[in-house]
Amino acid sequence: MPVAAVRAQTRQKDLCDADGIRAIQMDSEEMHVKSYRKVLYFNTPTRRAYINITPQVQQCIDESGIKDGLVLVNAMNITASVFVNDDEPGLHHDFEVWLEKLAPEKPYSQYEHNGFEDNADAHLKRQIMGREVVAAITNGKLDFGTWEQIFYGEFDGKREKRVLVKIIGE
Ligand code: ZN
Numbered sequence: 001m002p003v004a005a006v007r008a009q010t011r012q013k014d015l016c017d018a019d020g021i022r023a024i025q026m027d028s029e030e031m032h033v034k035s036y037r038k039v040l041y042f043n044t045p046t047r048r049a050y051i052n053i054t055p056q057v058q059q060c061i062d063e064s065g066i067k068d069g070l071v072l073v074n075a076m077n078i079t080a081s082v083f084v085n086d087d088e089p090g091l092h093h094d095f096e097v098w099l100e101k102l103a104p105e106k107p108y109s110q111y112e113h114n115g116f117e118d119n120a121d122a123h124l125k126r127q128i129m130g131r132e133v134v135a136a137i138t139n140g141k142l143d144f145g146t147w148e149q150i151f152y153g154e155f156d157g158k159r160e161k162r163v164l165v166k167i168i169g170e
Helices: 003-031 054-064 089-102 120-129
Strands: 034-042 049-052 069-075 080-085 132-138 149-154 161-169
Touching: 034 054, 034 149, 054 069, 054 149, 054 161, 069 080, 069 149, 080 120, 080 161, 089 120, 120 149
Parallel strands: 080 132
Antiparallel strands: 034 161, 049 149, 069 132, 069 161, 080 149
């Protein structure tokens, strides 16, 4: 390819990139995008627990003043989960039984990770139950199906753990 053509192509690409950035900036200005951040703290009396945190997340949305956007809720510890499911005690018991079959807590010696720690099972349980939830916000409310609720899943409790709530929208 002639040098001039390469230059022209490069210039065109640069312009495209610049236009792309400008377009995003213009959208942000027109949309008045707001951002909100809060950390929730948990210290469960038991090693494992399921806590419905939907009211706390909705409270964050209310505080943010954001009516239309997205909320990210993620565990900040690698032995805890945030997930969406039904607020039904039978199901929570089923989770407990199922996770214990997949990654039994004991004997601790069955895991390479255990030695200094005893929480290998908690890392594995968290991995399958997930790190985070992203949910839509419409008219200032969580845009959920009938039975959807947000849970904090604790797999190695009895100490302080953190959950991040980040909200972006207008
Ligand atoms: Zn560990």
